[in-house]
Amino acid sequence: MPQVAQLNIAMLEPIISTVDIVLLIIQEDRLCVTLSKRDKEPYANQEALPGGYIHAQDDRDCLDAAVRILQQKTGLLPPYLEQLKTFAGAARDPRGWSISVVYFALVDADLILSANHPGLTICAVDALRRLPFDHNDIIAAAVERIRNKSQYSSLPCYLAGETFSLPRLQKMYEACLGETLNKVSFRRKMEELGVLETVEGQTETAGAHRPAQLYRLKSEFKNQLKLLVRGL
Amino acid sequence: MPQVAQLNIAMLEPIISTVDIVLLIIQEDRLCVTLSKRDKEPYANQEALPGGYIHAQDDRDCLDAAVRILQQKTGLLPPYLEQLKTFAGAARDPRGWSISVVYFALVDADLILSANHPGLTICAVDALRRLPFDHNDIIAAAVERIRNKSQYSSLPCYLAGETFSLPRLQKMYEACLGETLNKVSFRRKMEELGVLETVEGQTETAGAHRPAQLYRLKSEFKNQLKLLVRGL
């Protein structure tokens, strides 16, 4: 019976099954990652990606586990959550052979700051110190993914909050892509994407100058990326 | 000690850890997947994606496991192998909570046919019957991935073999994308990609007409995708 064979393998050398989350935000025009202080060994009290074991009893799948862990470690459910990649192997965890299914999440920075969950720190992705496990590699993969997707999708909209001006959204795109964009081209592309609607009568006054029109995601795109035929 | 806690969880309900592979080829201008007859329960003797348990003792990581399983089930090591996505949960496998880290691989169809490994069948991805586990979903995800990547990368080159003509390569792209392409635009894009070099003096004669120049991947791109700034 193969079931028995599998149980034997599992008992001889169980594979550690976890979920980690790269929660990204934009702060001061820079792409930042949210780190959580570990409460257990290994690497207790060090900052690392929020993560935890898969609970086969409670979690129906990995997304369930990711949502549960995010709630636990950050107190919020980000508007965007997607599977990034799985990191696995014998060398990445001192406890033994491990699998980490990694998700990446985007959220408005203000939501994290106002939730003020204990044990969290924000760090710019291009100024990270050495992190436990292979978390530096994981973050690098997340940054690469967000760069690619920002080129041809509405992804960075999830970093801008409920309502936002086009200049603010452009800053989000620029922080994701790591380069400045042409204002006219950017606005044309947002028009082409067609995921935004104006918040009528609402403007953002941010100094001694013309106020900016506020926009929000159309409800049909709250849970769905839109792709461009040709990138930005 | 958290190590003990994890061992307890693993023994109470061990999570089944496997690797599956979506091996794609082009046959008769159609995108096809390679299926392997299962030799064990569950679903013994049914066709399914080639896959197997992770061997924590032998495999250093999941890529190792994918290569080992591919060698076992198909007898070859494809020129392109990339992690696709992880499928996990309580419902996908009758044995219990399972994780399958899925890779997708591309290879020239002739290599599979000439290897003639036992137990393999080729099936067009748009004419699949109901497969075991969630393998239909997995293949759908692989097709979506190859479609996306073919739009702006050299990915389909790995389907064309060692040397190939541009008309043949265009067929590969068209099969991946599911649409016909403009000849002039396609050749311009291949020029822009810059991953090909002519095989001097070598042409492909395929009937009563002008023979086609043969090309191959430049050696520096044998193991590395090249991306276009703007897609095809």
Place this chain on the structure above:
DNA sequence: CCTGTTAGTTACATAATGCAACTAACAAAA
């Protein structure tokens, strides 16, 4: 040496993109 067929190129029309300069709307200073 004509014919049919596919390979590969050229010239040009059309569409997408980038840039510079413009107007609009505000606060604060004069």
Place this chain on the structure above:
DNA sequence: TTTTGTTAGTTGCATTATGTAACTAACAGG
């Protein structure tokens, strides 16, 4: 009240990218 500085948002045009049709090239076979 007017002026000034600053950012929001638009317009027109030059440049670049893309798609199309029509061309030439090179072969096999009759």
